[in-house]
Amino acid sequence: MSVFHSGFVAIMGRPNVGKSTLMNAMVGEKVAIVSNRPQTTRNRIMGVYTEAENQLVFLDTPGLHTPRTRLGEYMMQTAKEALQGIDALVVMVDATAVGKHDESIVADMSQYKVKKALVLNKIDLLKKEALLGLMEKFAQAGYDDIVPVSAANGDGVEHLKQLLISYMPEGPKYFPDDTITDQPERLICGELIREKALLHLRDEVPHGIGVEMMAITKQSDNLTEIHATIYCERAAHKGIIIGKQGAMLRRIGQEARADIETLLGTHVHLQLWVKVRENWRNRMDDLRTLGYESEK
Template identity: 35%
Template sequence: MNKEDKFKSGYISLIGKPNVGKSTLLNQLVDAKLAAITSKPQTTRTKITGIAHLEGGQIIILDTPGIHKAHSKLNKMMVQTALRTFSDVDLILFLIDGTEGFSEDDDYALALLEKISAPVFLIVNKIDRIPKPQLLELMGNSLTKRNFAEIIPISALKNDGVDVLEQTVLKYFSEGPQYFPDDMITDCPDEFWVSEIVREKIMKLTQLEIPYSSAVLTDRIKESKPGVLVIDSTIYVEKRTQKMIVVGEKGRLIKQIGQLARKEIEKRFGCSVYLKLFVKVKNGWSQSSIDLQELGYTHDPH
């Protein structure tokens, strides 16, 4: 960075239908595992803030839940959370899964952006799985959908095109302050992040409605002695039968969830972790406003 170059900063929001790779991109931009990622749709339930520190600038990224036609209270809250970021950002990255092209669900999400005055980039993700001619055709056709400020093909998974994306975003920012210190990659509390990791493991290891009926709250992170953290997290499910499934025969599944989560938490904190998991039933929590609030699912969780 030359002395006369101005420091640039701004906020961007990652928007798109579920499963297009928004959280994968967030993690890639901040170069750390901040958000849970699974192959199942509707993994992200809240806004997750990440900070990318670049030469000459700072990008504050809001990862959001996938936009979809929502029915339950939880799902409606998720979609609202995504839409509410529109007014807080300088730029919107609208992601699609390039292997699928524009689907009806993408059109639905895009229609909600119609009145947004902030520039909208189209990010065609998953190009590691698209033949070049198909990608070029998709990029050409996409201008009939909206007059996107930029169209950028990337593979969030393989970190391909992400640097071009960062540089293009910076071009659109004006001079601005360094909002966050150099060593800060998120403003989400550790308790939130730990809960998300546990929830990710549940989502990956269970099927049918269980991933969508599970919520996790971390009640305590405490250093019991130097280099050892004791963490208490509670998994909430909606029915007694679901509790039996999550615990598993002879406690096998809960043990597996705990082991996988612990490994990741130890890597992040760089110390030994003793993770205690509890499973509780909160009848029909995904349909109850009070329960949703108790579980941290509000429009602004932090």
């Protein structure tokens, strides 16, 4: 009989390098939202890839940054906790923008005594010579492999997957074949709404946004009714989120609804409200209501 190999793989790196995009590419579905804003990912999100004799459990994390709010502290703690009990480590940099912060993350993470790959992402935007220069620069950084990929177009992703599988020890099937994430549908729906808000809103608004799912009701086999509230931190932001004659909120709603319909496989009626909740990112009870709960 053949032996099953499995393990947990944490994906670490600065915000915006493409960690969530990579995890979605590995899993083959959108389980973590993606945007060009730093700190899009707020929770630890698990993505599971299973094949006949192997299982990879990815831990996508909020990027490593210096926290300025209670939410920020929670995010950093979440990133660090993801490193406990892992079998392999993916450290990711944006190959088009490697800076001091990336170099110190690469150096810090090289201390972990597990198999590790340094992933150079966004090579679709990079010239060959620049890539070779980076590979040389990090050759002695203490990683088992240096792997150039484009998480966005899939280049190198299969090769990385095979490497990670080769890192895995013998182990159990942690999750059943059809599991792709630990995130409840309810939470992913809220995140898809937040993703569309991040996509369309002006710079000062997005960081202060939280989405609370009020109700998800299955009306029939083919129709789900969803009520959700978008929280923001200022009255002025509320106006921006709603937009001229409700245009912005409608746009966010329409795009979120399309993604949620794909996720749930039913038609969706989506009702959105916007409310002001000052300073929620520093209030523990608000953090809990919006789904950012510490395990301790």
